[in-house]
Amino acid sequence: MTDLGGELMRMLPFLVAAWLFVVGLYGIVTSRHLVHLIMCLVVVQTSTYLLLLGVGYKVGGAAPIFADIPVGTPAVDPVTHALMLTDIVVEATVMALLLALAIQAEERAGSVDPDQLRIMRG
Amino acid sequence: MNHRARTTLFIFGGLGFLCFYIWGLHGLPGFGHYPGPYGDILNSLSVYQRHATDVITAVNFDYRGFDTLGEEFILFTSVMGANLLLRKQKDDREELPPRDEAADRVVPPTSDAVRVTGLALVLPIVVFGLYTISHGQLTPGGGFQGGVILASMPLIIYLCGDYEAFEKVTSHVLSEIAEAIGAGGYAITGLIAFAFGLPYLTNFIPLGETGDVLSSGTIFVISVLTGIEVAAGLVVLMISFFRQALVYRKSGEESGGQQ
Numbered sequence: 170m171t172d173l174g175g176e177l178m179r180m181l182p183f184l185v186a187a188w189l190f191v192v193g194l195y196g197i198v199t200s201r202h203l204v205h206l207i208m209c210l211v212v213v214q215t216s217t218y219l220l221l222l223g224v225g226y227k228v229g230g231a232a233p234i235f236a237d238i239p240v241g242t243p244a245v246d247p248v249t250h251a252l253m254l255t256d257i258v259v260e261a262t263v264m265a266l267l268l269a270l271a272i273q274a275e276e277r278a279g280s281v282d283p284d285q286l287r288i289m290r291g
Numbered sequence: 292m293n294h295r296a297r298t299t300l301f302i303f304g305g306l307g308f309l310c311f312y313i314w315g316l317h318g319l320p321g322f323g324h325y326p327g328p329y330g331d332i333l334n335s336l337s338v339y340q341r342h343a344t345d346v347i348t349a350v351n352f353d354y355r356g357f358d359t360l361g362e363e364f365i366l367f368t369s370v371m372g373a374n375l376l377l378r379k380q381k382d383d384r385e386e387l388p389p390r391d392e393a394a395d396r397v398v399p400p401t402s403d404a405v406r407v408t409g410l411a412l413v414l415p416i417v418v419f420g421l422y423t424i425s426h427g428q429l430t431p432g433g434g435f436q437g438g439v440i441l442a443s444m445p446l447i448i449y450l451c452g453d454y455e456a457f458e459k460v461t462s463h464v465l466s467e468i469a470e471a472i473g474a475g476g477y478a479i480t481g482l483i484a485f486a487f488g489l490p491y492l493t494n495f496i497p498l499g500e501t502g503d504v505l506s507s508g509t510i511f512v513i514s515v516l517t518g519i520e521v522a523a524g525l526v527v528l529m530i531s532f533f534r535q536a537l538v539y540r541k542s543g544e545e546s547g548g549q550q
Contacts, residue, residue, distance in 0.1 A: 179321035180313075187312050191305045198301040199294070225330060228323035233334050233346040236430050236502070240338045246330030247337075247346035248355070255351060255362045258435040258521060259369075265528045266369040269376040272535060276380075284294075 182223035189216035203271035203281040207264060214260055218253050225249030342498040343428040343507040351433060352513040356492040360477055363517060367474045370524040374467075377531040382541055389454045389537035401451055409451030416444050424518035428507040434514040438521025445526060454537050457529075466526045473520025480512055 177184075189212055196209030225246030231238055233247035275281050320326045333354060334346055343349035351359050379385070420441035427433030449457040481492035489495055492509070499506035 180316050180319075182322050183316050183319065184313075187309060191309065194305065195301060198297055223322050224319075225325055226323055227325040230325070232431070233330070234344060234431060235334075235338050235346070236344040240335060244330075244334045244346075246325055246327075247333055247350050248330050250347045251350040251355060251359075254347065254433075254435055255359055258439060259362050259366045261439075262366045262369045262373070262524060262528065265532070266373045266376070269373040269531070269535075273376050276541075 182219055182226075186216040186219040186223065189213070189219065201282050201284070203274060203283060204268065206283060207267045207271065210267070211260070211264060214256075217256070221249040221253050338501060341428075341494060341507055341510060342501040343510055344501065345428055345430060345433070347431075348427045348433040348514060349507070349510055351435075352427075352510045352517070353492075353494055353507075356481070356509075356513065359513075359517075360481065360492070363474060363477055363520060366524055367470065367520065370470065370527055374527055374531050377535040379534075379539055383539040385538050386540045387538065389533075406451040409447045412447055413444055416440060416447065420444070420518075420522070424515055425504055425511075427514040428510045429502065429504070434517025434519075435521055437514075438518040439525065441518065441522040442525035442529070446529060449529075449533070454533060457533065461526055461530055463527065463530050466523045466530065469519050469523035470527060473516045473518075473523060476516040477513055477520070480509055480516065 193209045193212030193214075193216065196212065197206055200206035200209060225248065227243060227245050230243050230245040233244040233250065235242070235244075238244075271281060274286060278286050280286060325331075333350060337343055337346040337349045337354075341349045341353055343353070420437045420443075422437075423432035423440055424434055424437030427437065445457055445461050448460050484491060484493040484495045487493075487495050494508040494510065496508035496512065498508050505511060
């Protein structure tokens with residue numbers, strides 16, 4: 170049993186990432202409102218943050234900032250942090266673009282239900 | 292496809308994904324056992340090679356600078372796209388004073404506590420944003436984070452004032468110009484390296500002394516340019532959304548009792 174527990178702890182951040190991914194995807198699939206759908210997409214994206222941080226983490230590692238700790242101190246992987254940090258800001262603006270699309274869909278098609286938006290108009 | 296069929300399909304797909312994912316996890320080194328060596332090499336080299344104590348910023352704006360350039364243009368493009376989608380349409384007209392979309396909703400006036408706290412925060416936020424941008428290569432921060440902090444300033448003014456106050460402190464034209472300078476400046480900083488016979492985005496500026504604000508060469512320059520772009524881009528977004536929600540009205544739409 171201890172082995173199973175240890176294995177679970179070893180994989181916990183990755184399992185939570187998978188959970189966030191699937192739960193967000195479920196929200197997208199069953200969504201009845203465009204704004205809800207966009208928020209679900211954000212949840213899906215959040216799973217990538219957790220996955221990246223989980224991959225780059227090192228037990229006992231400090232933050233990779235050597236302003237007040239000497240170089241050579243064990244630190245976590247800075248690359249995954251850099252990827253994540255740009256992604257958060259970029260994702261916020263992409264979300265704004267999607268919300269703008271939702272506003273236009275509401276104005277042009279008169280609905281924010283993805284199921285009602287089937288008919289394309291030129 | 293109806294709702295039920297779609298959900299059923301998703302459940303099968305989701306379960307399949309989870310099975311393969313968990314199977315794939317067995318090949319990963321466990322949480323907390325980072326295998327390296329890429330991150331470890333950067334951690335040990337960044338201070339000597341780039342005189343930057345914040346390795347994350349050094350990775351963002353130097354080691355992976357080309358990648359961040361691409362990310363920055365995603366940001367630029369989506370801001371422009373949102374701006375384009377929310378522009379004044381043919382059947383829109385501007386209506387002043389601006390009002391909330393739902394006419395039947397009574398908005399309570401902003402309380403004095405919010406106003407005073409908000410106004411007291413304006414200056415510290417600007418200073419903190421500038422500090423975060425300019426010290427990105429030394430301590431946690433950089434253009435992306437500082438830009439967002441700076442952009443929250445007009446939002447606070449909207450929160451403790453009204454749309455007119457927000458409009459007074461922001462300028463659509465200036466924000467767009469600043470955004471273009473930020474995005475273009477990043478690309479041009481990379482191009483300048485060509486003049487010295489170096490590859491694109493090489494750090495060609497003298498690195499200075501480790502720990503100084505004006506150190507790390509192009510990392511500092513690009514961090515400032517990114518800060519300008521992010522702050523201006525977010526302000527452009529705010530202006531677009533506020534105008535769409537508060538000022539533009541459809542021609543057929545009821546306004547102030549007349550059709």
